[in-house]
Amino acid sequence: xxxxxxxxxxxxxxxxxxxxxxxLMEALKELDRRFVEAMAxxxxxxxxxxxxxxxxxxxxxxxxxxxxxxxxxxxxxxLKREDLNHTGAHKINxxxxxxxxxxxxxxxxLIAETGAGMHGVxxxxxAALFGMPCEVFMGAEDIRRQSQNVARMKMLGAKLVxxxxxxxxxxxxxxxxxxxxxWTATVDDTFYVIGTAAGPHPYPTMVRxxxxxxxxxxxxxxxxxxxxxxSQVVACVGGGSNAIGMFEPFIDEPSVALxxxxxxxxxxxxxxxxxxxxxxxxxxxxGNKTYLLQDENGQILNTHSVSAGLDYPGVGPxxxxxxxxxxxxxxPICDAEAVDAFCALCRLEGIIPALESSHAVALAMKxxxxxxxxxxxxxxxSGRGDKDMDSVSEYLNKRA
Amino acid sequence: MxxxxxxxxxxxxxxxxxxxxxxxxxxxxxSERLAERICGAGADIVELGVPFSDPMADGKSIQASxxxxxxxxxxxADVADMARRLRDKGVSNPFxxxxxxxxxxxxxxxxxxxxxxxxxIDSMLxxxxxxxxxxxxxxxxxxxGVELIPMAAPTTPLKRVEELSKNGSGFLYYATVAxxxxxxxxxxxxxxxxxxxxxxxxxxPVAAGFGISTxxxxxxxxxxxxxxxxxxxxxxxxxxxxxxxxxxxAINAAADFIASLAVQMGR
Numbered sequence: 001x002x003x004x005x006x007x008x009x010x011x012x013x014x015x016x017x018x019x020x021x022x023x024l025m026e027a028l029k030e031l032d033r034r035f036v037e038a039m040a041x042x043x044x045x046x047x048x049x050x051x052x053x054x055x056x057x058x059x060x061x062x063x064x065x066x067x068x069x070x071x072x073x074x075x076x077x078x079l080k081r082e083d084l085n086h087t088g089a090h091k092i093n094x095x096x097x098x099x100x101x102x103x104x105x106x107x108x109x110l111i112a113e114t115g116a117g118m119h120g121v122x123x124x125x126x127a128a129l130f131g132m133p134c135e136v137f138m139g140a141e142d143i144r145r146q147s148q149n150v151a152r153m154k155m156l157g158a159k160l161v162x163x164x165x166x167x168x169x170x171x172x173x174x175x176x177x178x179x180x181x182x183w184t185a186t187v188d189d190t191f192y193v194i195g196t197a198a199g200p201h202p203y204p205t206m207v208r209x210x211x212x213x214x215x216x217x218x219x220x221x222x223x224x225x226x227x228x229x230x231s232q233v234v235a236c237v238g239g240g241s242n243a244i245g246m247f248e249p250f251i252d253e254p255s256v257a258l259x260x261x262x263x264x265x266x267x268x269x270x271x272x273x274x275x276x277x278x279x280x281x282x283x284x285x286x287g288n289k290t291y292l293l294q295d296e297n298g299q300i301l302n303t304h305s306v307s308a309g310l311d312y313p314g315v316g317p318x319x320x321x322x323x324x325x326x327x328x329x330x331x332p333i334c335d336a337e338a339v340d341a342f343c344a345l346c347r348l349e350g351i352i353p354a355l356e357s358s359h360a361v362a363l364a365m366k367x368x369x370x371x372x373x374x375x376x377x378x379x380x381x382s383g384r385g386d387k388d389m390d391s392v393s394e395y396l397n398k399r400a
Numbered sequence: 401m402x403x404x405x406x407x408x409x410x411x412x413x414x415x416x417x418x419x420x421x422x423x424x425x426x427x428x429x430x431s432e433r434l435a436e437r438i439c440g441a442g443a444d445i446v447e448l449g450v451p452f453s454d455p456m457a458d459g460k461s462i463q464a465s466x467x468x469x470x471x472x473x474x475x476x477a478d479v480a481d482m483a484r485r486l487r488d489k490g491v492s493n494p495f496x497x498x499x500x501x502x503x504x505x506x507x508x509x510x511x512x513x514x515x516x517x518x519x520x521i522d523s524m525l526x527x528x529x530x531x532x533x534x535x536x537x538x539x540x541x542x543x544x545g546v547e548l549i550p551m552a553a554p555t556t557p558l559k560r561v562e563e564l565s566k567n568g569s570g571f572l573y574y575a576t577v578a579x580x581x582x583x584x585x586x587x588x589x590x591x592x593x594x595x596x597x598x599x600x601x602x603x604x605p606v607a608a609g610f611g612i613s614t615x616x617x618x619x620x621x622x623x624x625x626x627x628x629x630x631x632x633x634x635x636x637x638x639x640x641x642x643x644x645x646x647x648x649x650a651i652n653a654a655a656d657f658i659a660s661l662a663v664q665m666g667r
Contacts, residue, residue, distance in 0.1 A: 009532050019501055019528045021457040022564075023553035023578050173454065180456045185579030187555060284502045284528070285454060297475040298506030299453040 010201025013324065015317035018200040020180075020287045027187045032202040034105050039209065044100065051096050052213065055129070056086045058093075060214075062221035062378070067348040068361075072368040075231060075375035080218045082242065082382045083353065089383030090214060090242045091122035095193055097210035099126040102191035109133040111186075112193045113179040115142055115172030115238070116309035116356060117149025118383050119195030124158035134158040137179040139170030142308045148387050169302065172238075172312045176286055196239025197316030200287025204244075204316050211245025218378050219249045226376055232257040232367060235380035236359040237277070237330060238310035240319045242382035247328060257329070260319065261363035263305035264332030274303035276315045277323050277330040290317040306335040306395055307355035307388070337362040339395055342385065354383035355391060402494045402522055402547060402570040405444060406605040406626060415622035415665045418607055419443035419658055420498065420631030422451055422465035423482060424474025425639070432482050434638065434651055439486075439493045441655035442662025445627065447525070450479050450499035457500075457527045459582025461632035465639060476503045476512060484519040494522040496549060496570075501529045504537070513540040523547035523570045531567055538567065550604075554578045554594065558601040565602040571627060572602045575610040583633040584611030587620055595624040619664035630661060 010016045010032075018028055038044040052058040060081045069077045082090035095112075102110060110127050111134070114120030120136040127134030136158050143150055143162055153160055163178045164170050176199075183192045197207040215233070222230055233250055235243035237260040250256040265273035273279065276291045283292040285300060293301040293313040305311040322328035338355060341362035345353050353361055357380070364379045371377070385392070409416050419438050423431045435446050451469035455462060476499065483495050497516055504512045504526060516524055524546055529537060534548065541548045550568030552561045553575045565572050574595065577588050588594075588611075599606045608621045609629030621628040637657055642650035 017533055018530065019533055020530065021527055021553070021575075022530055022551045023457075023555050023575060025530050025532075026555045026557065026560075177454050177456050181459070181580045184457065185577075187578060281506075284505055286456070287528075292502075294502070294506065296506070298503035299470060300502075 010205060012318045012321035015290050015320040016201055016204055016288050018287060019284045019289065020200045021184060023184050024187060024200070028200055028202070035101060035202055035206050038101055038104060044104065048097055048100055052093065056092050056096065057084065058213065059217045060084050062218055062225065065349050068345065068365070069368070071344065071348055072365050074368040074373070075371035075377045076373065077364055077368055078222065078376065078378045079381045080214060080246065080378060082214060082380060083351070083357070083384035087118070087122050087125050088386065089118040089122065089354065090211060090245065091119040091195055092125065093213055093245070094195065094207050094210040094241060095119070095122040095126045098191070098193045098206070099130050099132070102132070103130055105191065107191035108189040110191050110193050111135045111137070111179055111182060112195060113137045113172065113175040114195060115175065115311060116307065116354070117142065117146040117153065117387060118309065118354070120158070121149050121152045121156070123193045124153045124156035127158060128156045135161055137161045137163050137175040137182070139163050139172060139174045141169040141171055142175070145391050146308055146387055147390070171303065171308065173300065180286070195241065197241045197244045197318060198239045198286055198288055198290065198314055204288065204318055207241050208244045208248055208318065211241050212248040214242060214245040214380060215247060215249035218246065222376065222378055228376070229253055229256050230378040231371060231375040232259050232377045233380070234259045234261065234360050234364045234367065234377055236261045236310060236356050236382060237315060237319060238263065238274070238312050238356065239314070240316035242380050244316055244318055246380040247322070251327065258322065258327060259363060259367065260328060260330040261333045261359040262330050263307060263310035263359060264334040265304040267334050268332050272304035273332065274305045274311050274313065275332040276313055277319060278332045285314050288317045290314050290320045306338060306391060307359065309354070309356040310359065331363055333359040333362045335395065339392060341365055342392060351381070352385040353381055354385045355388045357382045358385070402445060405494055406571065409444070413667050415625055415667070416444040416607070416627035417442060417658070417662050417665050418445040418447060418609070418627050418629040419634055420447040420449055420629060422449040422462060422469050422635055423479040424451060424469035424472050425465040425635070426468050426642070427472050428474065428478055428482055430647060432485060434654055435486055436489065436491055437651050437655050438658045439491050441658040443493065443658050445494045445496060447496045447498040447629070447631070448479050448483060448521070450476050450497065450503050452500040452503060455500065457580055459580040459632060461583065461636045462581050465635045476507050477515065480515045480519040480521060483521045487520040496523040496525050497521045498525050501526050509536050510540045513537065513544050513546055516546050517544040521546065523549050525549040525551065525573060527551065531564055534567070549573055551575060552598060558597055561598050561601040562603065565604045568604060571605040571607050573607050573609055573629070574598050574625070576608050577610050579610070581610055581632050583613035583636065587617055592624045615660050615664050618661045622665045623667060628665065
């Protein structure tokens with residue numbers, strides 16, 4: 001384990017850990033044991049790799065966005081096309097890994113939380129593939145704004161559980177609360193497929209390992225295409241699963257800057273945002289210690305972002321560690337910048353990105369302008385934006 | 401200290417009745433009156449719940465009460481200050497501060513423990529702080545003389561129950577069902593034999609909680625445990641009566657309910 005990997009109890013420095021009620025402790029310890037054991041088992045890794053290849057369609061391409069590069073007039077921008085995966089996002093890399101683990105552990109069914117619905121769809125998909133019943137918890141506000149993904153989950157046979165908020169609009173945080181409650185009561189036969197690199201240990205590590213395929217492929221592809229490592233890798237950060245997957249193979253490459261784009265919503269100064277690393281403070285939520293958006297009494301705040309997948313008051317604990325250690329930097333990107341980047345990628349490259357990924361594109365565009373043609377930026381295009389057509393139209397109509 | 405109480409009750413061959421309230425639901429003045437009254441009505445120990453925005457271990461009743469308490473702006477410090485006022489009024493029943501970790505962490509672990517000690521709160525129970533994460537709180541609690549109540553669950557192996565009890569103090573809170581808090585219709589199957597095993601393994605007295613909602617259930621639980629916890633049912637009863645008939649009626653209803661449970665604690 002190098003300095004950036006977890007040590008005791010799943011800690012990344014002071015972050016991470018396992019802050020859950022006692023009922024879940026044995027299940028999490030068993031999960032940790034069985035995960036480590038599976039990762040050392042060639043047949044498990046082999047089955048995971050063959051599903052990623054034949055079912056997901058990996059490796060995803062690394063595409064040189066030439067017109068976007070010209071438009072920005074600086075560094076060359078490459079897009080890691082996770083949007084081309086089966087189900088349309090990076091989420092499936094992780095759900096396949098966790099579902100294989102669930103089957104290996106003899107669990108009977110899967111549950112998941114979802115924000116934008118991409119993780120819900122990816123979990124419903126593997127549940128169908130493995131013939132397991134599946135329940136997905138989703139906030140009422142997200143059900144409204146991501147109706148297309150709701151229909152996909154239902155079509156795939158998953159049961160959708162609508163979650164109302166503790167206070168105000170129900171989003172990803174509330175869905176995760178309810179999924180954790182449900183899991184506490186069903187922990188004997190149910191596997192909780194967490195979609196982001198947060199939650200109690202071993203989830204942040206497990207999700208990183210299953211998403212690290214993004215960064216490993218990108219690293220090999222850029223070396224093949226350009227014969228050198230990129231100057232920067234850029235990814236959006238909500239909980240931070242695609243970002244940690246992209247960053248992981250570059251953490252020990254000091255020449256590569258690791259850049260995360262957080263959701264600044266209407267702007268940090270308005271208080272209506274979801275930028276926990278840029279504007280939050282350290283606390284404990286959903287089983288781990290990390291940066292959170294909270295008030296001075298430790299109550300968690302409501303978040304705001306045009307993108308449902310980034311609308312979360314916490315962040316994966318390893319990102320908190322990477323921020324404090326200075327190895328990665330995190331930049332707030334507001335709704336307007338993300339939607340502009342969304343439109344730019346549509347018009348310049350013929351690619352409709354997810355609103356989440358549009359935050360990464362926006363940051364890459366900003367950064368590219370400050371760099372020269374000799375520099376290379378690799379962006380994690382974590383998902384496609386078909387699901388976001390309504391949200392973007394709504395936003396553009398309001399702005400017009 | 402709760403240990404003195406358990407020694408006394410053992411002599412009387414009774415179980416302790418533990419009552420949970422969400423402090424600040426709907427305001428601190430009301431909670432203070434409620435706590436004082438239920439102590440008089442037969443509650444041996446009171447759990448003072450600190451509301452949290454994301455109560456992941458709680459069912460609908462305590463979720464709703466937490467929301468009401470937070471609407472009034474209730475904080476960790478408010479709860480401790482209320483305990484202090486009750487002590488000044490001469491209420492001597494043991495108090496357990498019942499919280500999620502984040503409000504305590506944000507207040508500062510050492511500062512929070514000291515605040516509890518200064519407010520004459522006997523014990524702390526932090527729902528989402530398992531043994532593996534409890535070192536910092538335990539290190540602060542021990543010298544301050546504040547007990548740290550461990551929790552066990554149906555999924556906890558007996559060997560771990562023993563370990564939890566050795567690392568904790570006061571009593572061991574046993575959640576009788578795997579799941580969240582909330583009133584249930586019956587005690588789970590195998591309740592008595594499971595509790596017998598837990599009591600055998602625990603070095604501390606064992607309180608049975610989660611789901612206990614009627615005098616009959618409390619009576620059955622008292623036969624097998626050193627203490628019986630009632631929470632969601634009390635919270636619901638108070639809220640319902642309060643919204644229908646006002647504060648005095650709600651406090652009377654709570655006192656009557658507690659009295660009806662207290663008479664079931666004898667063995």
